[in-house]
Every structure is written in C-alpha cells, then in structure tokens.
Amino acid sequence: xxxxxxxxxxxxxxxxxxxxxxxxxxxxxxxxxxxxxxxxxxxxxxxxxxxxxxxxxxxxxxxxxxxxxxxxxxxxxxxxxxxxxxxxxxxxxxxxxxxxxxxxxxxxxxxxxxxxxxxxxxxxxxxxxxxxxxxxxxxxxxxxxxxxxxxxxxxxxxxxxxxxxxxxxxxxxxxxxxxxxxxxxxxxxxxxxxxxxxxxxxxxxxxxxxxxxxxxxxxxxxxxxxxxxxxxxxxxxxxxxxxxxxxxxxxxxxxxxxxxxxxxxxxxxxxxxxxxxxxxxxxxxxxxxxxxxxxxxxxxxx
Numbered sequence: 237x238x239x240x241x242x243x244x245x246x247x248x249x250x251x252x253x254x255x256x257x258x259x260x261x262x263x264x265x266x267x268x269x270x271x272x273x274x275x276x277x278x279x280x281x282x283x284x285x286x287x288x289x290x291x292x293x294x295x296x297x298x299x300x301x302x303x304x305x306x307x308x309x310x311x312x313x314x315x316x317x318x319x320x321x322x323x324x325x326x327x328x329x330x331x332x333x334x335x336x337x338x339x340x341x342x343x344x345x346x347x348x349x350x351x352x353x354x355x356x357x358x359x360x361x362x363x364x365x366x367x368x369x370x371x372x373x374x375x376x377x378x379x380x381x382x383x384x385x386x387x388x389x390x391x392x393x394x395x396x397x398x399x400x401x402x403x404x405x406x407x408x409x410x411x412x413x414x415x416x417x418x419x420x421x422x423x424x425x426x427x428x429x430x431x432x433x434x435x436x437x438x439x440x441x442x443x444x445x446x447x448x449x450x451x452x453x454x455x456x457x458x459x460x461x462x463x464x465x466x467x468x469x470x471x472x473x474x475x476x477x478x479x480x481x482x483x484x485x486x487x488x489x490x491x492x493x494x495x496x497x498x499x500x501x502x503x504x505x506x507x508x509x510x511x512x513x514x515x516x517x518x519x520x521x522x523x524x525x526x527x528x529x530x531x532x533x534x535x536x537x538x
Contacts, residue, residue: 283307283317288338289403293389297335363490364390366513370506372494373400377413377476379487380405382432384413392494400493407433409449410442412474413491415462418453420484426450461507465496473499475506477514490514 290306291298298306304314318336321327327336367374367390376388383405391400408414409430418426426449433446456462465473476491490513492499492506499506 280317283309283313284321286403287317287321288342291338293402297330297333297337299333299335303336360388360390362513363388366390366490366509367392370492370509372492372498372506375400375491375493377417377489377491379408379417379485382408382429382436384408384411384417384489386413407437407442407446409433409452410445410464412462412464412476413489415449415452415456415464416476416478416489416491417486418449419457419478420481420486421453423450423453426453459507461511463499463503463507465499471496473503475499475503475510477507477510479514479517 286307287303290303300311300314300318303318304311307314309317318327318329322329322336325339325341328339329336363374363376371392373392374390375386377384377386379385384407385405386400386402389400389402406414408418409426410433418429421429430446430449434443437443437446452462452464460477462476463473465471472493473496474491474493476489478486479488479490481487490510492510
C-alpha cells in the first residue's frame, strides 16, 4: 500500500517542486528538466532508505538479485546503488559470497537519534529480549500522517509465523498501533481521520474497519493498551502501547504482532508484559523534540 501525501495536513508532507525551484502552474521547459532531476534524486534517496530498511528487516547479507527483487527494481539499478554505497563506505561486499551488508558507519549515524528520542541505550536489544519473552514479533511504530508506520521490527524466535516488514504502513484508525497513538486525540479529531481514511485508502477492508475507530480508541484508553484482530482464524492481530509523552499527542508505540488466534487467546497475558516494558522506559519522547530544538539553537540538549 502506498501512503498518499497531503502537504496541507500530513506530518511528513513532501513536495518535489520546491526542490526543483518551481511552483505549480509556473513551469518553463528548463525548469521541467530540473523537476525531472529532483524526482530522480528523490527516487534514489527513497531506494537507499528502502535498502537499509530491508537489511534491518532480514538482518543478514544479501545478493544483488535478492536486493533487486525486494526493492522491486532492475538488477542494473540495484547494482549501481550498491556500488555507490560501497564506495561511500555504507556497504561492504563479501568476496566469497558476493553478498552485501551495511558497515558500522550506519550504526554511528543513528546512535545520536536513539539518544535524542529518549530511548535507552541498547533499545533494539531490549526489543529482541521482549520478543523472546513473549514469543511473538515485536515492533516499534511511529505516527506518519494518517498512517502508523513500522520503523523497527524484531521477528519472533524460530520459524516466522507473522512477517511484518519494516517501513510498511497501516491506517491509524484501522490498527492497534494507531489506536494506541490516538488515545490523546479528541473524538472529533479521530472522526476527521476516519473520514480522510475512508476517502483516501483503496482497500475496502480498511474503509470498513475505519468506522470502528472511535470505539476502538475509547476501549484503548480504558484498558491502557490497544488490541485489534482480524475476522478469521487465518488473520493477524496486534497489541500496542503508546510510549509516554509530555504532551497530548502520542508519536511512538511498541507493539506485538501475531496470528489472530494467538492475540485473542493470549492478549490478556501479553498486554501486562508490554505495558511493563513501556513503563520502564526512562524518558519521554518529548525530550527528542526539546533536544532537536536545542540542537538547532546550537546549545545542545538540556
């Protein structure tokens, strides 16, 4: 599913035109070429990020063919992308297997963001231990416009029963992660999200599911955790708890995903473990906002 972007309302609204120096309705032939360049630049940027999200998901080296298949691009493009990132020091190639994998340069790039987000050092390891304790897939999701987006996933130990792809999205008003992050929103605001979702998404299941969002969020507020399951035994389900926030709005949550029957039968046991994990986090996500503001002023986090 592709997440439509509304520059007026979305948290992460994005427009190509400003990058190319053009404005809608005022495009000369020369500027059109610059717009094409900007679009190509954006495509390369998104492919690069998708590549690293793929590695975060599989957690192992991968061949050019596998990268091309998973990123849905020609092998020639995948080869050019990996060669460029290898020359820049972001990827390394194993001589014998000819497979690529990220270098430590990537981890150092993200380390400061983890600290600024108020997440404890070794947060990914803590999620892995949580997954082992519960026995199901655990993920970190963030609010992105009208969607909940999975930004980190640790799959359950052993054979994977439920594969949740890093970077994938679900509508906020149709998912456990969304219910958790909407607990600070008013019913009126949730209603607006429902109408937007029904108007924008193509999946008929999401359109129908969205209509139950207000009741779902109210139930989440009462329980302290969100739970959502599919209609049949072959469906999937999830449980989620929002990370603490000083303000009203929730921006991040931790969730557990698995087969619908497991979530239904074991949800009452999983929820307290998940709530305990979130309660043990030492700082609020709001510290990330304060940290970024201080960094912009050149004073550093308080």
